[in-house]
Amino acid sequence: ATAVATASxxxxxxxxxxxxxxxxxxxTQYDAIYLHCGNPNVSVEIxxxxxxxxxxxxxxxxxxxxxYYLGSASAVNHAWFNGVICGVK
Numbered sequence: 423a424t425a426v427a428t429a430s431x432x433x434x435x436x437x438x439x440x441x442x443x444x445x446x447x448x449x450t451q452y453d454a455i456y457l458h459c460g461n462p463n464v465s466v467e468i469x470x471x472x473x474x475x476x477x478x479x480x481x482x483x484x485x486x487x488x489x490y491y492l493g494s495a496s497a498v499n500h501a502w503f504n505g506v507i508c509g510v511k
Contacts, residue, residue, distance in 0.1 A: 443455065443457045443489065444457065445457050445458070445459035445460075445487075446501075446502065446503070447500055447501045447502060449495040449498075450495065451495070452494060452495055453491060453492075453493075453494065453495055454491075454492040454493055454494065454495045454497070454498035454501070455489050455490065455491060455492060456468055456470070456489070456490040456492055456501045457487060457488075457489050457490075458482045458483075458487060458488050458489075458490065458503075459487045462484055462485055462511075463484060463510060463511045464484070464507060464509075464510055464511075465481045465482050465483065465484055465507070465508040465509045465510075465511075466481065466482050466503055466506065466507055466508060467479050467480070467481050467482075467503070467504055467505075467506035467507075467508050468480055468481075468482060468490070468501055468502070468503055468504070469501065469502055469503075469504040470492055470498065470500075470501040471498070471499035471500050471501070472493070472497060472498060472499065473497070473499060476499070479504070479506075481508035481509070482508070484511045
């Protein structure tokens with residue numbers, strides 16, 4: 423069985439600070455990361471495609487920018503903002 427990390431693990435923007443990450447899906451040599459940028463008063467839904475769980479969804483926190491650790495780069499296919507607004511602060 424493949425272990426799937428939940429994307430709810432949030433790291434402050436200072437984590438991975440030595441990396442030049444763009445908003446959206448990023449891969450480092452080892453990690454898959456989603457960088458949520460945008461209005462800090464809006465929580466959005468991010469969809470993650472894991473091989474064993476292709477339609478995993480989670481809502482971002484209201485504090486941006488935040489980097490969401492999605493799992494090992496080899497265990498994540500891709501992640502994207504799917505257009506769903508979870509809430510407005």
